[in-house]
Amino acid sequence: MLNLAVVLEDSARVYPDRTALVYGDLRVPYSLVNTLANQVANLLVSRGIRKGDKVALLCPNLPYFPFVYFGILKAGATAVPLNVLLQSREITYHLTDSDAKALFCFEGTPELPIGERGRAGFEAAEVTEHFIVLPATPFAKESQYGETLWAAIEGMSGEFSTVTTAADDTAVILYTSGTTGQPKGAELTHQNMLMNAMVSDEMFPRGEDDVYLTVLPLFHSFGQTVMMxxxxxxxxxLVLMPRFEPVEALKLMEQEKVTLFVGVPTMYWAMLTAVHTGQASVPSALRTVVSGGASLPVEVLKDFKETFGLQILEGYGLSETSPVASFNQLGRPAKPGSIGTPIWGVEMKLVDADWNEVDDVGEIAIRGHNVMKGYYKRPEATAEVMKDGWFRTGDIARRDEDGYYYIIDRAKDMIIRGGFNVYPREVEEVLMTHPAVSLAAVVGVPHESHGEEIKAFIIRKPGAEVTEEELIAWAKENMAAYKYPRIIEFRDSLPMTATGKILKRELR
Known part of the structure; x- marks a missing residue:
């Protein structure tokens, strides 16, 4: 028996009165998080959800997220967390692809109408039977989008005997954008997720009063494993923050005496700017700061050390590796610009296109307790990246004489915008569904705060009329907010190879 829910259950048993979650004025103790997760598990079982069934969760960083996530796991089901920026058609795709039997969906806000998109996505997904609304108004029993969580769990027992799951049963399916168009679901087992959480926990200094500012999205592997x-x-x-705002984040860190912050490079850049312009001050209790999701500019690292007096510890991983694979570990010198060394129980090597090990520069391959089972229902895609237990990442790196790894180039043409991975091909596929677009090539161009911005080069269909503004507005309607191109350039032709491949390097 191994179930990831043990991380909650053990703490609820030993420290029932300790505050688990802080959200605004709300303080939720461990005992209550566990009771609500038990009610969610009872609800799922009462609706016919059985061991191995998939249950999707579409929710920002709110107390609902752990209630539902751990309720799904306790029921023996597989959690399928979805990006809150997805549009309706993308939600339908994820529900259908994952065979999700139910969707728990946050009601949303006027700025982010998650409920509206979720309901429309659910209506179009034939496989998904149950839709439960997580209302924006605390404890609301009614919602325009359907049955609410509070109405559904009314009368449900707060006791539940966690369903027996094996170490290699799938705990979570995390969707990752593939370089080949449609997102794929990485199947991560209870052992993958639990070991990664344990090893991550052991790497950070421990205090009696640990407080985490949780602003990394919990639907993403990084926030889910390293924070929650x-x-x-x-x-x-865990102090929950649904959306990162540098000044607010720094004020919250001071107010709640936050000791650990984990973020992506753009967050560090924004916090430094806030301190340098006098909008916020350096929080007093902060002890440990960790960065991942993209390479951290060395200038930011230096500036942060001078300003905050703390060394940012950099790590590396992917959804497919639960996610942490390497880290600049305490007790060993941190090397600026490096993703560190493999974490405990994990091996890394550099390989060429034919899986032969190389010494100088190559693609990172990973083997260990953190590597996924494979992509859900995609044996061919799995076989492309996995061999003899090794997973090839698509990231090109070099290794120094001390065994520290340095990322040289991201997989193929991937764009990292504000910490989110955007695969150009997926954006191109959508753009080419526009009636006026003949051909699209998408690249990342440097951007001072987002790291990269998305730019599309477009060839219009003969006689078709569409302006830059019209196409951007259309793209915004049809793609998640972090994916759509902000810059469009119309061309009569695009540079190509003899075989017709677009030469992206000439467009950047």
């Missing part, structure tokens, strides 16, 4: 699962294992207090 590792934090719950440590019985830390």
């Amino acid at each position: 699962n590792a934090g719950f294992r440590r019985h830390a207090t």
